[in-house]
Amino acid sequence: MELARPARAADRQACTRLLAQALVAAATMRGGAALVGEATPASLLERWSRPRDARLLVGEYEGAVVGLAAAKARDAPRGRHGLVECCYVESPARAVGVGTALLEAAVAWCEEQGCVEVDALALPGDRTTKQRLEAAGFTARLLTLSRPSG
Numbered sequence: 001m002e003l004a005r006p007a008r009a010a011d012r013q014a015c016t017r018l019l020a021q022a023l024v025a026a027a028t029m030r031g032g033a034a035l036v037g038e039a040t041p042a043s044l045l046e047r048w049s050r051p052r053d054a055r056l057l058v059g060e061y062e063g064a065v066v067g068l069a070a071a072k073a074r075d076a077p078r079g080r081h082g083l084v085e086c087c088y089v090e091s092p093a094r095a096v097g098v099g100t101a102l103l104e105a106a107v108a109w110c111e112e113q114g115c116v117e118v119d120a121l122a123l124p125g126d127r128t129t130k131q132r133l134e135a136a137g138f139t140a141r142l143l144t145l146s147r148p149s150g
Contacts, residue, residue, distance in 0.1 A: 082110025
C-alpha cells in the first residue's frame with residue numbers, strides 16, 4: 001500500500017537521506033549541476049518547511065518512508081502559481097505507485113492554495129520524468145536554455 005502525506009518532524013532523518021540521494025542523482029544528469037547548485041538536504045528542508053508557501057510530502061510503502069515531493073505556491077500576475085520542485089522515490093520502491101501518489105498530493109496541495117496552474121521540473125534528457133509528468137496531465141510549455149556569460 002502506498003501513501004503520500006505531509007512530512008512530520010519524525011520524518012526528518014528519512015527526508016535528509018532521500019534528499020541526499022536526489023541531489024546526487026540530479027547532479028549527475030545533464031543540467032543537474034546548475035539546478036542543484038549549492039543546495040543541501042538541510043537547506044531544502046528549511047525552504048520547504050514554510051507551511052504557507054511550501055509543502056513537503058513523504059511517500060510510504062509498506063510502512064517505510066521511501067519518497068518525497070516538494071511543492072511551492074506563489075502569487076503571480078495571472079493568479080497564484082504552483083510548482084512541484086521535487087518528486088523523488090528511492091530506486092527499490094519505484095514502479096509501485098508512490099511517485100504517482102506524491103505527485104497527485106503535491107498538485108492537490110497547490111490547488112488547495114488557489115493555484116490556477118501548476119508546473120513541474122524535469123531535467124533535459126530525463127525522459128522517464130517527462131513521461132510520468134505527461135501521464136499526470138502536464139504538458140511542456142517552455143524550454144529554458146542557458147549559456148554562461150563571459
